Amino acid sequence: xxxxxxxxxxxxQPPPASAQPAKPPQAKPTxxxxxxxxxxxxxxxxxxxILPPSNIQGNALMVVIAIMAFLACLTLGAVSMIxxxxxxxxxxxxxxxxxxxxxxxxxxxxxxxxxxxxxALTFVGTKTGQVVDxxxxxRLLEPWLGSGLDIHExxxxxxxxxxIDENNPPDFAAMRDLLTSQIPQASLDDHRTWVDRLVxxxxxxxxxxxxxxxxxFTAMVLTVIFATRGALSGNxxxxxxLHFVGxxxxxxxxxxxxxxxxxxxxxxxAGGLAAAGLFALASIWQxxxxxxxxxxxxxxxxxxxxxxxxxxxxxxxxxxxxxxxxTVTARLxxxxxxxxxxxxxxxxxxxxGLPPE
Numbered sequence: 001x002x003x004x005x006x007x008x009x010x011x012x013q014p015p016p017a018s019a020q021p022a023k024p025p026q027a028k029p030t031x032x033x034x035x036x037x038x039x040x041x042x043x044x045x046x047x048x049x050i051l052p053p054s055n056i057q058g059n060a061l062m063v064v065i066a067i068m069a070f071l072a073c074l075t076l077g078a079v080s081m082i083x084x085x086x087x088x089x090x091x092x093x094x095x096x097x098x099x100x101x102x103x104x105x106x107x108x109x110x111x112x113x114x115x116x117x118x119x120a121l122t123f124v125g126t127k128t129g130q131v132v133d134x135x136x137x138x139r140l141l142e143p144w145l146g147s148g149l150d151i152h153e154x155x156x157x158x159x160x161x162x163x164i165d166e167n168n169p170p171d172f173a174a175m176r177d178l179l180t181s182q183i184p185q186a187s188l189d190d191h192r193t194w195v196d197r198l199v200x201x202x203x204x205x206x207x208x209x210x211x212x213x214x215x216x217f218t219a220m221v222l223t224v225i226f227a228t229r230g231a232l233s234g235n236x237x238x239x240x241x242l243h244f245v246g247x248x249x250x251x252x253x254x255x256x257x258x259x260x261x262x263x264x265x266x267x268x269x270a271g272g273l274a275a276a277g278l279f280a281l282a283s284i285w286q287x288x289x290x291x292x293x294x295x296x297x298x299x300x301x302x303x304x305x306x307x308x309x310x311x312x313x314x315x316x317x318x319x320x321x322x323x324x325x326x327t328v329t330a331r332l333x334x335x336x337x338x339x340x341x342x343x344x345x346x347x348x349x350x351x352x353g354l355p356p357e
Contacts, residue, residue: 058259061227062267068220069271069322072213073315077279079209080311086202093191093198097172099160102185113160116186119178120162125170132159217325224264224326228256228333240341253334257327264326272319279307 099116103109117129132140137156138149145154164170176188232239239252282305307314 065267066271069268072216073275123170127163224329249338256334260330261327264323268319268322
């Protein structure tokens with residue numbers, strides 16, 4: 001028998017594709033399945049600063065702020081030192097009175113000094129008495145009359161120092177009358193006039209110091225305003241474009257604020273450290289030259305060239321105040337300038353063109 005299949009009859013159509021058996025899907029190679037998928041990463045382009053990090057104007061402003069900070073910290077330290085010295089003077093003067101005995105050929109100076117001390121100590125309110133000896137008297141006069149001074153050759157008055165109770169002082173009028181009647185060459189000085197003058201001088205010095213601080217801060221604020229205006233003029237077109245495309249005033253002001261904050265921190269730190277170093281060097285110099293008469297007199301007049309922890313803390317606070325004041329001034333100036341830009345754009349007569357659509 002013939003095994004060949006008969007050909008399909010003419011006019012018959014081939015079976016549809018759906019009727020044909022579907023081919024099984026080919027599996028992907030194992031390497032393709034295990035290969036990690038590539039992650040598409042978007043690179044964020046960093047935004048550039050509106051103001052350059054450093055230029056000639058910024059460096060000049062930094063130097064000006066450093067000078068202002070140095071003067072402000074120096075004034076603050078000097079006022080603090082003078083106040084401490086005046087307070088020490090006032091305390092010492094209030095605790096002591098002085099009996100002065102003028103030299104006389106008919107008076108034995110040593111006996112007169114001892115008698116004056118004993119009479120003063122009989123009053124209620126006195127504590128101790130001390131006779132200033134010849135060596136101490138010569139040392140007090142050494143800056144004016146030189147060393148090797150012989151007290152017996154000059155009519156130099158001698159002193160007796162009496163320590164009193166500040167809360168319960170003695171009767172100075174009765175003590176003065178008793179000393180004058182017993183020792184005609186003696187005179188009592190209770191230093192009341194000096195205390196009043198000292199308090200007045202201390203208050204005047206403090207007021208002058210604060211006045212200088214106000215002047216320094218005012219000059220610094222004006223300098224920052226001018227510097228900010230200059231930076232705005234140089235970058236006005238950039239600021240206008242940023243502002244008109246939607247950048248808020250706070251964003252632009254923040255950029256200027258960061259720029260001037262860095263400058264002010266550098267300048268105030270340099271000026272404050274220079275002032276603190278100057279006080280430290282002056283204190284070291286005074287400590288190493290305490291034995292000389294000139295230093296002793298300077299110490300008696302101006303006190304120790306030390307400002308202490310409170311003074312250094314005040315210098316640090318002044319540095320922070322200068323930095324914050326500079327930053328706030330720059331921010332307010334920028335906000336004012338952007339407001340003026342908005343006013344000009346909204347006013348056709350000032351802008352010289354048509355109003356915005």
